[in-house]
Amino acid sequence: xxxxxxxxxxxxxxxxxxxxxxxxxxxxxxxxxxxxxxxxxxxxxxxxxxxxxxxxxxxxxxxxxxxxxxxxxxxxxxxxxxxxxxxxxxxxxxxxxxxxxxxxxxxxxxxxxxxxxxxxxxxxxxxxxxxxxxxxxxxxxxxxxxx
Numbered sequence: 001x002x003x004x005x006x007x008x009x010x011x012x013x014x015x016x017x018x019x020x021x022x023x024x025x026x027x028x029x030x031x032x033x034x035x036x037x038x039x040x041x042x043x044x045x046x047x048x049x050x051x052x053x054x055x056x057x058x059x060x061x062x063x064x065x066x067x068x069x070x071x072x073x074x075x076x077x078x079x080x081x082x083x084x085x086x087x088x089x090x091x092x093x094x095x096x097x098x099x100x101x102x103x104x105x106x107x108x109x110x111x112x113x114x115x116x117x118x119x120x121x122x123x124x125x126x127x128x129x130x131x132x133x134x135x136x137x138x139x140x141x142x143x144x145x146x147x
Contacts (some may be wrong), residue, residue, distance in 0.1 A: 005037040007080070007102050011130045014080040014104070017044040018137055021025045024049065026028065028137045031057035031081040033065040033074065033098075040077070041065035057081060058089035062096050074098040082134040084111035084127065094120045104134030 009033055017030025021044035024029055036066040043060035049052055066072050078100040085093060085103065090112035093101060097120050106127065108114055119125065 005128045007126060008082040010034050010039070010078070011082070011102065011104060013039060013042065013067070014082050015130060015133060017042055019051060020135065020139060021045045021057070022141055028141045029057045029081065029083045031061040031079060033061045033077050033079050033145065035065075035077045040068045054088065056086065056089050060091055062098075068094070078102060080129075081083070082130070082137065083107055084113060086110050087112050087115045087117040090117040090119055093123065094118065095110075096120075096122055098100045100124045102129055104129055105131045105138065141146050 013032045014030040017032065018028040021030060022028035026045040026048050029043045032039050041061040041064035043057050043064060045057050046060060058079065061079065062074065065074055065077060074096040077098050079093065079098055080102045081106040082104045084105065084107040085101070086107065099122065101119070101123060117123070
């Protein structure tokens with residue numbers, strides 16, 4: 001039997017969260033954290049609603065996953081996020097010791113890779129999963145703001 005729990009499968013879940021953010025007028029970034037093929041946290045940007053610059057999708061997911069697991073370390077967990085994490089989120093992911101990060105679109109201006117932010121040495125990164133879909137949602141969002 002084919003494993004349906006692929007990176008694309010879980011990135012679709014993150015994209016659903018990004019769509020919710022879009023509908024709420026938030027920058028459309030969505031995230032889910034998975035352990036053993038189970039989503040234990042899902043979130044999207046809440047910076048406008050909470051009036052909090054730290055309320056990125058990744059930060060919300062890290063907190064929810066830690067609460068679910070009952071501890072601060074996210075070992076054996078994978079974060080799926082539609083946009084490359086910024087350096088703030090990368091720093092939090094470093095300290096969480098998350099095992100794997102899968103992201104969609106690159107953030108050429110503010111992404112952790114562009115800025116040279118380090119992740120935990122045991123964290124693996126996969127990029128480009130559903131990148132076009134994530135980038136297009138971001139473009140639609142900012143185009144709607146310019147009208």
